[in-house]
Amino acid sequence: MGKKKLARFRELGSLEKVFQPPLEEIFQKNYHLKGRWKKEVFGNDYPLVLELGCGKGEYTTGLARKYPTMNFMGLDIKGARMWTGARTARDEGLGNVAFLRTRIDFINSFFARDEIEEIWITFPDPQEKRRRMKKRLPGALFLNKYREILKDGGKVHLKTDNRELYLDTLEMVRYNDLPLVRHSDDVYSEDWEDETVSIQTYYEKIFLTEGIKINYICFRLPAGKKIKEVTHESE
Numbered sequence: 737m738g739k740k741k742l743a744r745f746r747e748l749g750s751l752e753k754v755f756q757p758p759l760e761e762i763f764q765k766n767y768h769l770k771g772r773w774k775k776e777v778f779g780n781d782y783p784l785v786l787e788l789g790c791g792k793g794e795y796t797t798g799l800a801r802k803y804p805t806m807n808f809m810g811l812d813i814k815g816a817r818m819w820t821g822a823r824t825a826r827d828e829g830l831g832n833v834a835f836l837r838t839r840i841d842f843i844n845s846f847f848a849r850d851e852i853e854e855i856w857i858t859f860p861d862p863q864e865k866r867r868r869m870k871k872r873l874p875g876a877l878f879l880n881k882y883r884e885i886l887k888d889g890g891k892v893h894l895k896t897d898n899r900e901l902y903l904d905t906l907e908m909v910r911y912n913d914l915p916l917v918r919h920s921d922d923v924y925s926e927d928w929e930d931e932t933v934s935i936q937t938y939y940e941k942i943f944l945t946e947g948i949k950i951n952y953i954c955f956r957l958p959a960g961k962k963i964k965e966v967t968h969e970s971e
C-alpha cells in the first residue's frame with residue numbers, strides 16, 4: 737500500500753462517526769448499533785438515509801448540507817475513498833454525516849426494520865457478466881436485503897452511467913409491480929425541480945466529461961413484497 741493511502745487509512749480510524757467493524761463483530765451477528773444509530777450516533781430522531789457504494793461520499797455530504805434535519809450514512813468497502821467524505825464532513829462540521837466501512841452484503845447486521853428512510857445507489861459497478869448479476873446492488877438479492885431495513889414504501893434511487901443496468905432495473909421494477917416514482921435515461925435533459933438529482937459524484941463527473949448520459953430511476957419498496965429476479969419465458 738502506498739504511503740498516502742496508508743496515512744488516509746490511519747486518519748480514517750481517528751475521524752468521528754466513522755465505523756469500521758471487524759468481520760467477527762458482524763458476521764451472522766447484529767452490530768451493537770443496529771436500531772440505535774439515530775439516538776446513539778446522531779443524538780436525534782431524524783430520518784436516516786443511506787448511500788451505498790458511496791466512494792468519496794458526495795451524495796452523503798451533499799444531501800447532508802441540503803437537509804440538516806436528516807441523517808446520512810455512506811457505506812463502502814474502500815477506506816481510502818471514504819476518507820475524502822469523512823474529512824469533508826469533519827472540515828464542514830456536518831454533524832448529520834457518518835460513514836460505515838463494510839461490505840453491503842452485511843447490511844442487515846447493521847440496520848433494523850424500518851430504520852432507513854431512503855437509499856441512494858450511486859454509480860454501482862454494473863457487474864455485467866451473467867454469473868455476477870447477483871452481486872448487482874440494485875438487483876433482487878440486494879433489494880430483498882434493503883426491504884428488511886427500509887420503512888414501508890421507502891424510496892430507492894439509482895444513478896448510473898450504464899444504460900443496461902438502468903434498463904434492467906426498470907424492467908425489474910415493472911416485473912415486480914413496484915411503485916415507480918420517476919426515471920430518465922438522460923437526467924440532465926429533464927426539467928425537474930429537484931436539487932438532489934444534480935449532486936455529482938466523482939465517477940459521475942468523469943462520465944460527464946466523456947459525454948456519457950446519466951440514467952436515473954427512483955422507485956418504492958413495499959416491505960411485504962419479496963422481489964423476484966426477472967425471468968423470461970425462454971429461460
Ligand SMILES: C[S@@+](CC[C@H](N)C(=O)[O-])C[C@H]1O[C@@H](n2cnc3c(N)ncnc32)[C@H](O)[C@@H]1O
Pocket residue numbers: 788789790791792793811812813814817838839840841858859860861937938939940
Ligand atoms: C464505481 S464506484 C462509485 C463510487 C461513488 N458512488 C461515485 O459515484 O463516485 C463503486 C463503489 O462501490 C463500492 N462497492 C461495490 N460493491 C460493494 C459492496 N458489495 N460492498 C461495499 N462497497 C461496494 C466500491 O468499493 C466502489 O467504491
